[in-house]
Amino acid sequence: MPFDVQDLTLRLGDTTVLNGINCRLPEGGITGIIGANGSGKTTLLRCLAGVLRPQSGRVYHAGSDIAQLAPKTRARRIALLPQTALAPAGLTVQQLVARGRTPWLRPFQPMTHGDHAAVARALTDVGMTDLAARPLDSLSGGQRQRAWIALVLAQDTGTVLLDEPLNFLDLPHQTELVHLLRRLASVRSVVMILHDLTIAARVCDHVLALKAGQLVASGPPAEVLAEAPLRAAFGIDFECLSLPGSGKPVVLPQGL
Known part of the structure; x- marks a missing residue:
């Protein structure tokens, strides 16, 4: 398994953001x-990436305590795309995506043929090949989001962490x-924060539900995206329905 989280507690100032996960x-x-x-989703994701160090508890990735891994080793194992990512002004899409190869580059050596091939594959996967030479700051919000996802793909890790990757994208x-x-999840592990519960029900294989820094439910979508666990996580009632014919799930707050 990619992650084993044991009694994870993290405080920021006087606030306990994660409590015994x-x-x-x-x-x-x-x-x-x-x-x-405010439930602690982003904080948990950053702890999984090793960006934040908890006050107590451990996070293991593939059997290794990530707190003991060198930054380059972690970056070769785990790629993180934060919700708000920043890049220098004027950087092109291709230059941005090439930064995903940084953990694999040898000191003071240029990118290899394999590095360039990884960048090209990532651009193709997100449909950005035709925009590779465009400055990132000239793109729409959705195009920029796809460029950042291409950077993560170019990093070529076995585990990908995404903070609300569907933001800014049209349908x-x-x-x-x-x-x-x-497709990626068939060859690697993907962990992502989602707000659309219907999408979560349809695409996720496993779901964690947080409330106020505590884990209130964990398991298959059919178990977690149900009325009682969702009420515990969000404090409101939900209707969990199935579409006639397809049986695909729809999750809606009651009253909508």
Whole structure:
């Protein structure tokens, strides 16, 4: 399994953001993290990446305590795309995506043929080949999001962490990205924060639900994206329905 989280507690100042999190994430597939704003989703994702160090507890990735891994080793294992990513002004799409190869570059050596091939594959996967020479700051929000995802793909890790990757994408590009993530999840582990519970129900293989820094539910979507666990996570009632014919799930707050 990619992650084994043991009694994870993290405080920022006087605030306990994560409180005694224990969970195991399955190898491969897509794990979704859900919860209301301020529930600790992004903090947990950053702890999984080794960016934040907890006050107590441990995070193991593939059997290794990530706190003991060198930064380059972690970056070769785990790629993180934060919700708000920044790049220098004037950087082109291709230059941005090439930065994903940084953990694999030898000191003071240029990119190899394999590095360039990884960048080209990533651009193709997100449909950005034709925009490779465009400055990143000239693109729409959805195009920029796809460029950042290409950077993560170029990093070529076995585990990918994504903080709300569907933000800024219109419905066609959301659909394309979901299909891409499903393809990726056949060969690597994907962990992502989602707000759309219906999408989570349809694409995730495993779901974690947080509330106020505590894990309130963990397991297959059919178990976590149900009325009682969702009420515990969000404090409101939900209707969990199936579409006639297809049986595909739809999750809606009651009253909508």
